Amino acid sequence: MEKLEVLPLSYRNAQTAVPPLSAWAGGLFTSFLRQAEKEADCRVAILLCTYHGQHYLAEQLESFAAQSHTNWEVWASDDGSEDDTHSILEAYISKWGSGRLSMHFGPAEGFAANFLSLTCNASINADFYAYSDQDDVWEADKLARAVQWLQSVPAEVPALYCSRTQLVDADNNEIGVSPLFTKAPSFANALMQNIGGGNTMVFNNAARELLREAGENKSVITHDWWAYMVVTGCGGRVFYDSKPTLRYRQHGGNLVGTNADWTARFNRIRMLFQGRFKLWNDSNISALLTLQHRLTPENREILQCFAKARGMRLIPRLIHLKRSGIYRQTLLGNIGLVAAAILGKI
Template sequence: MLQFNLADQLNCDSNPSGEQPNSDLDSRTGARTALPTVAILLCTYQGQRYLAEQLASFETQSHSNWSVWASDDGSKDDTRGILAAYQQKWPEGSLHVFSGPAEGFAANFVSLTCNDTIQADFYAYSDQDDIWEADKLARSVQWLQTLPADVPGLYCSRTRLVDADNHEIGFSPLFSKPPSFANALMQNIGGGNTMVFNNCARQLLREAGEHRPVVTHDWWAYMLVTGCGGQVFYDPEPTLRYRQHGCNLVGTNSGWMSRFKRIRMLFQGRFKQWGDSNIVILSALEHRLTPENRKILHRFMAARKMSLIPRLICLKRTGIYRQTLLGNIGLITAAVFGKI
C-alpha cells in the first residue's frame, strides 16, 4: 500500500483571493491551472428523505470542479423532483439524470461506471443518504494525482457513522493490513460511498463490463484494481457521515448483530455463491491480472473443489486473508465447512 500523508499535503482552507472556483494557482509559477474534473456517480431510489442534504454537501466541497451524474432506479417518491430542483438551482451541466436498469443498486452503479457519455479525470461513487465532509474530494484527488496515468488507482476511506438524524454514533472499522488482491478475494475494505478512482481504473471496470454477476460495485472495484496491478489507498481519516437507518441497503458491518448475520449467511452458502460470482468476473479479465495474482486466483479456484485437508493446505498457500482476527477465524471456519 502506498504511504501518503494527506494531512501534510492538503490545503482545504477557503480561498480568500477571489480566484475562480474551478481554477487553482500553480505553486511554482503562480499561473492559474484548471482543477481536475470529478464525475460524481450518484445512484438513487426512493431517496427523498435524505437526498437534498447529500446534494448540499457536494456544494461545500473544497474541490469545486465536479459534476453529478445521477441514475434513478425507478423512484416513486419525490426523488426525481429533488433532482430536477437542483438541476434548476445549479449551473447548466452540473447535474445529469438517467434512468437506471432497475436491477438493484450494484447494477445501477455498474451502469453509471460503464456509461461512455460520462467523461472526467476522476470518478466518485455516491450514495443518496450520506453527508460528505468538505475535504472528501480534495483528499482523494490529492492522492490519485500522485499516481502515473497508466496505473489504476482507487481511493477509499473510513467513515463517521451517524444515525437517521445525523447524530454521531461511532466510526466504521479501522483496517490496518495492506490492501491487496489476496484480501480482496475475501472481503471489501472500502465502502463504495467513499471510493474515488482514476480513468485507468475506470477502463478496467468498463472492460469487465455490464451484465455480469456483480455482488457489490465496491467489492468489484477493489478486486479488479488490486488484481490488475493497481494501487489502492485506504485513508484512515473519515471523509463522510455514513447514515445508519432502517432503509439502508448496505450498512456498516461492525457490531455483534452484523457478525451473527454473517455467520448465518456463511452456513446458508451465501459466501460460496459470492465467490462463484467473483470468479466469473475475474475470469473475464484474467489476461489483465498480474502473474502473481493469476496464480492466487487459480489456487483459490482449485482449493474450493478439494477435500478438507488438501483444501486447507491450498488455501493457506494462496495467502488470502481478512483484515481482523475474528474475520480470519470466520475464514478458517468457512474453509473447513467448504463454504468458501
C-alpha cells in the same frame, strides 16, 4: 600556528551559492500554488445512484456543493423512484444549472447494476470518478483528499481511493466510526472482503477502463467490492484513508449498512452456515475469470489456487488456501475464514 583567513560574508555566500531564505520560501510557495492549481483543474464525475431517496437526498446534494474541491459534476441515475426523488433532482438542476447535474434512468436491476451502468456510460468523461449513495453527507474535504492522492499516481496506473466513515443515525448524530483496517490492500485480501465502502470510493481513468472492459452486465455482489478486486488484481494501487471522509447514515432504509456491530457479525456467521459466502465466491470468481488476461501473473496464480482449493478435500483444501495467501483484515475475520474453509463453505 597557521592563521585562518576569514572571508567576507558576501564572498562566502557567493562561493557556496546558498539562496536567501526569501528565495527558498518563494520557490516553495510557487510549487505549492502549481500543485493546488493542478488539483483544482481535475474534473470529478460524481456517480450518484438514487432510489426512493427523498428523505436525505437534498442534504447529500448540499454536501457536494460544500466541497473544497469545486470542479465536479453530478451524474444521477435513478432506478425507478416513485417518491419525490425526481422533483428534488430537477430542483437542483434548476438551482445549479445543467452543467452541474444531469438526471438519467437506471436499468432497474438493483443498486450494483445501476452503479455499473454509470461506470460504463461512455458519455461521462472526467479525470476522476466518485461513487455516491443518496443518503450520506460528505465532509468538505472528501474530494480534495481523494484528488490529492490520485494525482500522485501515474495516469496509466489504475488507482482507487477509499476511506473510513463516520457513522451517524437517521438524524445525522454521530454513533461511531467504521472499522480501522491496518493490513495492506491487496488482491489476496480483496478475494475475501471489501475494505472500502463504495460511498467513499474515487478512482482514475485507468481503473475505469478496466471496469468498462469487464462490462456493465457483470453478475457481481456489489459494485465497490468488484472495483477493489479489479484494481488490485490488475496491478493497480489502492489507498485506504484512515480519516473518515463522509457521514455514513444508518437507517431502516439502508440497502447496505455498516458491518461494524455485533448484529452484523452474527448475520455474517449465519450467512456463512447458509452457504451465502460460497455463492458470493462463485460469482466473484466467474466474473474475475473474464478479466484474467488483465490480472498480473502473481494474482492470476492466486485466483487459480483459490478456485482450485475450493473443490478439494479437507487437508488439501486447507493447504492450497494457505498457499493462495488469502486473508481478512481482522483476527476474528481470519478465524471465520478458517472455519469456512474447514466446513467447506468457502
